[in-house]
Amino acid sequence: MKNLIWKCVNTVRKKAALLLLTVLATQSLYALDYPEAGDFAKGSKAWSENCARCHNMRNPTDLKDGLTSLFHMRVRAGLTGQETRDIVTFLKGVNTRSRNGSVSNAEVKASVNESQDKLLGKGIYENNCMACHSADGRGGLPSVPDFTRKNGRLTKKDSELLSNIINGYQSSGSLMAMPPRGGNSQLSDADLNAALKYIKASFSE
Amino acid sequence: MKTNKLASTIMFTVTAFSVSAAALAEPSVEELAERLERMQQEMDQLRQQLKKSATKEEVQVIKKDVAKAGERLQADNLVHITGYADVGYTDSESEDGSFNVGTFAPIFHFQYRDLVMLESELEFTVGDDGKTETNLEYLTIDWFINDYMVLVGGKFLSPIGQFRQNFHPSWINKLPSAPPGFGHDGAAPVSDVGLQLRGGFPIGAVRANYAVYLSNGPELIAEFEDGEFELDGVEAEGFGSDGDGEKVMGGRLGIIPFAGFELGLSAASGKATVTSIEDGDSSVLNGEGERDYDVIGADFNWQYKAFNLRGEYVETEVGADTGSGTAASEGATWETWYTQGAYRFPQSKWELVARYTDFDSPHNSQDQQQWSIGANYLFTNSFIGKLAYEFNDGQTGSDANQDALLLQMAYGF
Structure with a gap:
């Protein structure tokens, strides 16, 4: 069986090489x-x-x-x-770095859709937080807290949670810090507050 | 007297009224025209000033420009150094414990925009005799052809499986040692010299990555035992020349059906020739025939929150040489596989690891089954302290049968 597989591979080898060269030749656009x-x-x-x-x-x-x-x-x-x-x-x-809590990062302007300003709560969570915190809020990566846990992270005061989101936070024992504003300096305090409300409404008991 | 006072008062009043009336008299036409002209001039000046002043939008742009003024512009040419190093302590059943410098492996990157990058890893090790050994682990020039293709030329880590190309750096490997069979003299190829095309592409929601290569391939080692030659090993460590002129073609296809899980299939095929004799005079070799060289492999990796499970299987098969060569002999097969599980405690820097490996070689003295268990302390994500114990089961009296305690401190920089 193995011999048969390799016989097939050898048969198509030249054709594959030719196809490859053709593909390479047609790729001439660079950034x-x-x-x-x-x-x-x-x-x-x-x-x-x-x-x-x-x-x-x-x-x-x-x-x-x-x-x-x-x-x-x-x-x-x-x-x-x-x-x-x-x-x-x-x-x-x-x-x-976010300056005075306002928009300052022109470099990422192309990355953030204009409509993002209109997205609140769920949209902000899905676009900025979900990659690490997962869709169900249980944490998608090691050291990321489980929002659904009893007496867990969401039992803290809203003001403290919002402050942690705005300024970034690294819990004891965790090797990876949450970056300020979830890494997106274009998000305003109001955006982050909306995301926090969504998180609490969706994951806390 | 009274009449005089009255007359004086009336005169004073009339005079004062006349003066004030004169002062409040309407301006002449000429004066008005002059004033109008002055106002017109002032208006023109204001208009000019207004034209020169910035709009709100322009002010915003200026603010952003000022904010960026301190940032460094991205250079076209980039130079970057990264790599890893490890030191450790090993105490096995057959030898006294000793400290060791495992590896210092600086990796150099030179990049021109998003077109090309040179990558090179050097490996410095200190031998048992105290001498420093230097090896070129890999050196490639990577041409970023388009979003889905990178042409890699030079000496590259073998893309067969995952351990050699991705998991072997000590700050990534969760145990202090490589699984038996995946080291420099095992069943899995280490590196090769040639051309490789690799990249990634999406298939709907599924992501895939690939690598195909054409290379010089390995060389074979024979040994003389019990009055006849037999195959001793496969040296698949990137030879700079191809003695038999026969190339090896191979590659790997990886599929990521969902985030956190990857399944890979690998294969390579070509020819290889005996070029040296273990502990013997290689100059006696003459008329060695080209042997079939085939490798197949499969690997998986699953990351679920704090739990990681990975495994890999590789089989290398070398055919017989039935010709009249000095070292003509039967073929041989090397086979190895391992499975490793690791769990990182929540909100903690501790991690537990366990790995089982089964390495089968044509030589009984090399066969080995190994259980390795360890505990890691993650000072940071790339600075790790490891403590492990290996339960080795091999031929009695052989190195493969010696249990060992290993400590290692690894740093990826």
Whole structure:
């Protein structure tokens, strides 16, 4: 059986090589804008879904100048170019300080849909928080708290929770901190408050 | 007297009224025209100033520009150094415990925009005799052809399975040692020299990644035992020349049906030739025939919250040489597999790991079954302290039968 498989492989080898060369020859477009902007929310999701496939999650802030690291990971983890750009945009957003709590990150402007301003609560959670906290609020990654747990994180005062979301938070024993504003400096205090209300309404008992 | 006072009062009143009336008299036409002209000039000046002043939108743009003024522009050429290192202590049944410097492996990256990147990992180790050994673990030039294809040329880590290409760095490997058969002399190929095309692509909601390569392939080692030659091992560590001129073609396809789970299938096929004799004079080799060389593998990796389960199987089969070569002999098969589970305690820096490996070699002295259990303390996500104990079961008296205690401190930088 194995011999038969290899016989087939050898038969199509030349055709496959020819097809490959043809595909290579037709690919001549490179990014004119560098680094191209990606999508913040998709980048957050790709970050949380791919890094832990092989190693412990690293803090996004560990890779402040991580452009080359991401191209290295693109090769290693088989990421697409678009996924790489999305993660680059996510990391740039996370590592850009918010000034006076207002919009300040022009770099991520292309990544955030204009309609995002209108999304409240659920939408904000899904686009910015769900990658790590998961759709059911139980936490999708190691060290991410389970919102549904009795006497868990959501028993804290709203003001304290909102402050943690705005300023970032690293709980005792956890190796990964939640970045300020979930990493998206374009979210206003009102946006984050709406997300918090959604979280409490959906996951706390 | 009274008349004089009255007359003076009337005169004063009339004079004062006349003066004030004169003062309040309407301006002349000329004066009005002059005033109008002055106002017109002032108006023009204001209009000019207004034209020069910024709108609200322009002010916002300026504010953003000012905010960005301190940020560094992205350079076209980037230089980046990363890598890992580990130190440790090993105490086995057959040898006294000793400290060791495991590996210092700096990785260099040179990148030009999103077009090309040079990657190279050096590996420095300190041998038992205290001498430093240096190896070029890999050196590739990666051409980012498009969003789904990267052409990798040079010496690359074997894409057969996952351990060698992704899990072997000490800050990633959850145990201090590699599973038997996945090291530098086992069943799984380590590296190769050639061309590789790799990348990822979506299939609806399913994600996939792939790697296909064409390479020089491995070389074979023979040994002379009991009056005849037999195959001793496969050296699949990236040779810079292809002695037999026969290339090896292989690759891996990985499927991620849902987040956190990956399933991979690998294979390679080509020819390989005996080029050296273990503990013997390789110059006596003559007329060695090309043997079939086939590798198949399968791997999986599942991350569910704090729990990780991964496993891998690799089989390397080398055919017989029935010709008249000096080391002509029967073929041989190397086979290994492992399964590893790890659990990270919630809100804690502790992690428990257990791994079982079964390595089958053509030589009984190399066969090994191993249980390895360990506890890790994660100072950070890339700085890890490991304590593990290996229960090894092999041929009595062989190295493969020696249990061992291992400590390791690994740092990915």
